[in-house]
Amino acid sequence: MKNFRNEYKKETIILPIILIIIWYLICDVFNLIPSYMFPGPTDVVNSFIKLVVSGKLFKDIFETLYKVLFGMLLASVVGITFGIILGWSERLEMLCKLVISILRPIPPIAWIPFSIMWFGIGIGPAVFIIFMGCVFPILISTIDGVHRTDPVLIEAAQSFGASNSQMLTEVIVPSSLPYIVSGLKVAMGIALMCTISGEMIGSSSGIGYMILTSTSLFDTGSTVVGMLVIGVIGIIFDYIFTKIQERIFW
Numbered sequence: 001m002k003n004f005r006n007e008y009k010k011e012t013i014i015l016p017i018i019l020i021i022i023w024y025l026i027c028d029v030f031n032l033i034p035s036y037m038f039p040g041p042t043d044v045v046n047s048f049i050k051l052v053v054s055g056k057l058f059k060d061i062f063e064t065l066y067k068v069l070f071g072m073l074l075a076s077v078v079g080i081t082f083g084i085i086l087g088w089s090e091r092l093e094m095l096c097k098l099v100i101s102i103l104r105p106i107p108p109i110a111w112i113p114f115s116i117m118w119f120g121i122g123i124g125p126a127v128f129i130i131f132m133g134c135v136f137p138i139l140i141s142t143i144d145g146v147h148r149t150d151p152v153l154i155e156a157a158q159s160f161g162a163s164n165s166q167m168l169t170e171v172i173v174p175s176s177l178p179y180i181v182s183g184l185k186v187a188m189g190i191a192l193m194c195t196i197s198g199e200m201i202g203s204s205s206g207i208g209y210m211i212l213t214s215t216s217l218f219d220t221g222s223t224v225v226g227m228l229v230i231g232v233i234g235i236i237f238d239y240i241f242t243k244i245q246e247r248i249f250w
Contacts, residue, residue: 039220044228047221056210061229064199064206067123068191071130075187079135080180083142088172093143100136108133108194112201126198126206133194134187141183145176177248185241192234 020041026032027040035043051057086093108129115125149172157171199208207226214222 036218036220039224043221044224047219048225051222051225057225057229060205060207060210060226061233064195064208064230065233067126067198067203067206068130068188068195070123071127071195072134072184072188072191074127075131075134075138075191076184078131079138079183079187080142083139083180084146084168084172084176086139087143087146087176088168100139104136104140106132108190109197112198115198116201121204123203125201126195126203126208129198130191130194133190137187137190138180138183141179141186142176145179146172148179149175178245181241181245181248185238185245188237188241189234192230192237196230 024041027035027038028042039047048057082096086096111129111132112125115128119125119128153171153175154167157167162170195206196208196211199206200212203209207229211223211226214220214226
């Protein structure tokens with residue numbers, strides 16, 4: 001907790017405080033913007049209390065985190081495994097390069113129609129969209145990490161008679177780890193965005209679904225609560241991955 005406070009020092013929160021004051025003056029004091037168009041801080045706090053007391057907020061947070069972590073797990077297993085294999089084998093990398101180059105730029109949201117057709121409504125579409133959004137950043141970072149392994153380390157391992165499996169587990173993977181974590185950090189931000197998009201269209205639970213239903217009912221306070229919750233979750237994950245990076249970079 002102390003490290004978290006050090007990460008976000010007083011200077012970091014000055015601008016958010018100023019923006020909240022301006023927001024309060026515009027929406028709650030002078031009523032320059034109607035609450036149905038954009039709520040003031042008072043409406044957001046009231047909506048937050050209501051969602052917490054009802055237990056709905058925690059339920060939606062759990063549903064969203066479950067989808068994010070499940071989708072990230074699948075993307076990590078596939079992305080890291082194939083990243084190491086393709087980075088190690090130049091022939092396999094050239095074989096898959098064109099397919100990866102075609103699929104990688106496709107926005108995850110473009111897969112929503114197919115995800116609904118294949119998985120219906122529920123957790124499946126959101127997890128699939130998260131997977132499609134996260135697997136390529138992890139894959140590319142892992143391949144890059146393998147490529148950047150110091151040739152001196154490889155030559156030293158070979159001179160000691162290391163087998164291919166020992167080379168991978170004791171040289172390639174440890175050397176690639178910082179790049180893998182960087183890919184995971186980028187993928188986590190993408191996962192949160194993909195989850196909200198997927199929940200708005202192909203799900204019946206989660207923060208994205210809460211934002212959608214609240215907006216349709218003109219409950220803009222709850223909508224902003226959902227948006228802020230996603231931001232806070234993103235900060236927490238970013239902090240976690242930053243600390244992991246600090247420990248493994250050498």
